[in-house]
Amino acid sequence: xxxxxxxxxxxxxxxxxxxxxxxxxxxxxxxxxxxxxxxxxxxxxxxxxxxxxxxxxxxxxxxxxxxxxxxxxxxxxxxxxxxxxxxxxxxxxxxxxxxxxxxxxxxxxxxxxxxxxxxxxxxxxxxxxxxxxxxxxxxxxxxxxxxxxxxxxxxxxxxxxxxxxxxxxxxxxxxxxxxxxx
Amino acid sequence: xxxxxxxxxxxxxxxxxxxxxxxxxxxxxxxxxxxxxxxxxxxxxxxxxxxxxxxxxxxxxxxxxxxxxxxxxxxxxxxxxxxxxxxxxxxxxxxxxxxxxxxxxxxxxxxxxxxxxxxxxxxxxxxxxxxxxxxxxxxxxxxxxxxxxxxxxxxxxxxxxxxxxxxxxxxxxxxxxxxxxxxxxxxxxxxxxxxxxxxxxxxxxxxxxxxxxxxxxxxxxxxxxxxxxxxxxxxxxxxxxxxx
Numbered sequence: 001x002x003x004x005x006x007x008x009x010x011x012x013x014x015x016x017x018x019x020x021x022x023x024x025x026x027x028x029x030x031x032x033x034x035x036x037x038x039x040x041x042x043x044x045x046x047x048x049x050x051x052x053x054x055x056x057x058x059x060x061x062x063x064x065x066x067x068x069x070x071x072x073x074x075x076x077x078x079x080x081x082x083x084x085x086x087x088x089x090x091x092x093x094x095x096x097x098x099x100x101x102x103x104x105x106x107x108x109x110x111x112x113x114x115x116x117x118x119x120x121x122x123x124x125x126x127x128x129x130x131x132x133x134x135x136x137x138x139x140x141x142x143x144x145x146x147x148x149x150x151x152x153x154x155x156x157x158x159x160x161x162x163x164x165x166x167x168x169x170x171x172x173x174x175x176x177x178x179x180x181x182x
Numbered sequence: 183x184x185x186x187x188x189x190x191x192x193x194x195x196x197x198x199x200x201x202x203x204x205x206x207x208x209x210x211x212x213x214x215x216x217x218x219x220x221x222x223x224x225x226x227x228x229x230x231x232x233x234x235x236x237x238x239x240x241x242x243x244x245x246x247x248x249x250x251x252x253x254x255x256x257x258x259x260x261x262x263x264x265x266x267x268x269x270x271x272x273x274x275x276x277x278x279x280x281x282x283x284x285x286x287x288x289x290x291x292x293x294x295x296x297x298x299x300x301x302x303x304x305x306x307x308x309x310x311x312x313x314x315x316x317x318x319x320x321x322x323x324x325x326x327x328x329x330x331x332x333x334x335x336x337x338x339x340x341x342x343x344x345x346x347x348x349x350x351x352x353x354x355x356x357x358x359x360x361x362x363x364x365x366x367x368x369x370x371x372x373x374x375x376x377x378x379x380x381x382x383x384x385x386x387x388x389x390x391x392x393x394x395x396x397x398x399x400x401x402x403x404x405x406x407x408x409x410x411x412x413x414x415x416x417x418x419x420x421x422x423x424x425x426x
Binding site: 007010014022026027039106157 | 203207229233237
């Protein structure tokens with residue numbers, strides 16, 4: 001692969017998935033600066049290893065996102081969660097507050113989801129991948145993908161509603177493997 | 183719009199639930215955090231810088247890799263030439279300045295040598311006595327399936343004979359003795375009545391002590407020198423089966 005081809009492929013990947021990846025990472029870490037740094041790291045890995053992208057780009061990108069997030073949580077296991085969030089200036093204060101609360105619940109719930117369910121949520125909501133393509137990526141049949149996706153969303157919703165009273169991000173931060181904590 | 187996640191065949195999900203799910207999914211999508219455009223632009227430019235840096239780094243690394251390959255190829259060539267030269271010198275039996283000689287006593291390979299020595303009367307008195315000891319000095323030795331091969335300035339001491347040759351192969355015969363087969367610039371001293379004998383090939387049976395020479399056989403004696411195609415020399419030095 002020539003440097004030009006490499007650059008084109010990386011730019012194409014960033015155009016296609018950069019925003020989705022950044023959004024998912026921000027949902028996981030809850031801080032715009034951190035999310036920017038981790039997203040940069042993800043795409044630095046992409047730049048260095050783009051020759052190794054033999055499977056589908058989305059699956060390969062997911063493996064990088066997952067390992068970069070795991071590295072971040074290993075390093076910041078004992079650190080206090082940061083609460084600085086990006087605020088959309090177009091929103092009114094009550095809307096901002098509601099959104100912040102929703103994002104906190106989302107962050108906590110995503111931490112507590114299993115690895116595969118996290119991947120489904122990442123593909124469905126953050127990369128806007130249709131169910132049929134999710135089925136192909138996960139190696140599942142298209143007949144039952146709807147149920148599997150629904151179960152993942154349902155669990156996410158339950159976890160978010162469970163956290164509605166008192167979000168506990170510190171507990172979630174300790175879950176670096178992404179395993180479900182019941 | 184019904185949510186995509188809902189399976190229409192799932193009896194647990196009715197139309198009302200579908201709508202409720204769709205609303206929730208929309209709320210979730212709306213609440214998803216989004217990286218600011220400025221951050222996206224910064225990431226994009228840092229990716230471009232990293233790509234450029236990597237391109238420069240790789241282009242700098244390429245010539246160094248080529249030089250390493252050239253050095254490796256030259257080193258491999260030197261090793262191959264050295265091995266070939268060494269093997270050639272072994273084949274020719276050319277002595278080197280400080281040869282590392284290994285002394286191999288054929289005697290150890292005679293399983294019945296001791297009984298023959300201790301009870302020589304069991305052998306016919308008129309017949310030739312078996313050689314009881316053959317000493318081989320050579321630079322290298324290899325054994326494969328019971329056949330020993332010596333190479334590189336082979337020196338053989340067998341009874342009164344002192345033999346030099348390039349290569350020697352030692353076979354165990356059907357009897358108690360061994361068969362020695364030599365080749366390459368053969369030179370023999372110690373034959374009665376002959377100053378020096380040279381030949382291309384030799385065969386020696388330690389059972390009867392006969393030495394068969396073939397190839398360009400040259401027997402240098404004090405009165406005359408004879409050239410033959412092949413001949414057999416007995417332990418006593420008598421010559422027979424000569425082919426001029």
